[in-house]
Amino acid sequence: MANIREIAKEAGVSVATVSRVLNGYPYVREEKRNAVWEAVEKLNYTKNINAVHLAKGKTSIIGVMLPYVNHPYFGAILEGISKEALRHRYHLLLFQTNYDVEKELEALEMMRMKQVDGLIICSHVAGWNVIEEYKEDGPIVLCENVGDKDFLSVYIDHYESFAKALRYLIRKGHRHIGYCIGRTTGTNSKARETAYYDTLRQIGVEPRKEWIFDHCLYVEDGKRVIHQWMDLSEKPSALLVSSDQVAAGIVLWGRKEGVKIPDDLAIVSFDNHPISEPLQITTMELPLALMGTKAFRLIYHYIETGNIVKKKEKLPVRFMERSSV
Amino acid sequence: MANIREIAKEAGVSVATVSRVLNGYPYVREEKRNAVWEAVEKLNYTKNINAVHLAKGKTSIIGVMLPYVNHPYFGAILEGISKEALRHRYHLLLFQTNYDVEKELEALEMMRMKQVDGLIICSHVAGWNVIEEYKEDGPIVLCENVGDKDFLSVYIDHYESFAKALRYLIRKGHRHIGYCIGRTTGTNSKARETAYYDTLRQIGVEPRKEWIFDHCLYVEDGKRVIHQWMDLSEKPSALLVSSDQVAAGIVLWGRKEGVKIPDDLAIVSFDNHPISEPLQITTMELPLALMGTKAFRLIYHYIETGNIVKKKEKLPVRFMERSSV
DNA sequence: CTGTTAGCGCGTTCAG
């Protein structure tokens, strides 16, 4: 595999000139420029990008940390990131963590080792103190509300949107309300939990632990939920569901069991995934792709200019009223 | 940022010894080993992985070329790749192409530039001759039937499975059959088209162009299809649908329009995505995650050992008979 | 067991 030195020899110029030509540096005499390109052609030369990375101390790669690659929630964020990365000729290195701290640390270490120029954290389990350790090593953007912590962040206010959905159910006459969530830890989940407790207590209703369904991520989890719900001696009349996938599962499996939506069970979901529309599920639209896009922009802008326009950005949600309540 | 030389000085050893310690090379005296780790600790040292890549001529990164990151079909393949990559401590660099040849070329170029050690092509538009150009630059695995061409490949026989589904419909008495597909070009799509024409002609039925629905990828495309279907003066009585997402859209939007499945319209779909089960869609299960896993293994094994166990592997599909026919 | 040294391939001053 030819290298820049061989090209230089072949073209009868120095390596510096080759480098200039290769990188479109303007002040090179026409004839030398042509000679270089000819040599490149003749020797079938290609840059070794690792050498470029080493010499420049930069890779134009952004790391993306997420628990699962094949879930519509993260898929949508990833899509947003990817679209914007494409525009700016950046590449994406995937760090699937399965919510394993070890894997998360590996992603962070990869930034320290200069494998990636920055890191977008879509979701995590590692504590703040752990992530803070890596702040010197490159820009980190989190897709969650980081509160007062000194991090870049693009987020959806899950407290607010959860509370809003809850108040909607309450307005519609519901008092017995449960919810389904992907996990119980994590910033977003905690925010929703707090919203749940706060809002119910405001109307003097005691929240019930057995009405909280954990590990709800996929369509099939909806099947489990509706069956558990049916087995409950005291049933909630409404459910807040953190994912349209799960809501679809609940609605569809519920139908097979003769559960009437919304009469037997009302549902408000989140995402506004296309599946929710024909199912007539009332849902809170989350701008996931936009969040990814903005996260990339934030990090990109920081890398390219060294400064920050807006440290934290809250994205608006949109309530899609349909007929599952 | 400290480098290996500074560590060597601090620990009072040579850079080679530092490298040995860092990489777990066994024959280093205990005390020197400790001295190195102490220096590492003290100077807060981390390897620059780009230097490692350059020196070794290898990155332990595999490129994944796919058109869309947020589609369940590719998400499932990606999941399989990712899972296996995780096991072997490899990383994944994402190349989203949107079926743009330029983007595909970029991915291939990245392998030539040694950014990635190998490339998994989940789907592509570039011609064989284009891809062949890069065979010298690293292992390429395709997730499609490459026929006689000299490529590594793990694939699902779409001709066979499409024909099988078609014959099932025919056995059930259908003669007017159409199909929905993501795109009309590409190996897999061509295989299905051929299967369609071949099988129908075998029973003396003339295929109809207006019963072929293109650009069917997402739930919302099912909405379009069912409306187009309704507007048809002569309607097919059955539809083969290349994706469960689209099938779900057809079924659900169809219900809203009063279309009875299977009486008005029978459906056989592909994937066996969890959404198809509560919808009772008869579907052909495609081992997508497995395909990803096997693709990774193939490339991994080649990279690590330099030889190939099985060049091409066909994966079995499973027919899930439910009640949409 | 350990140190020396020659690469790996490119970017980037700094003279001229």
Added chain:
DNA sequence: CTGAACGCGCTAACAG
């Protein structure tokens, strides 16, 4: 406009 030379940080062959 151009070239020499050094730096990026690490690996691995070789000598001892």
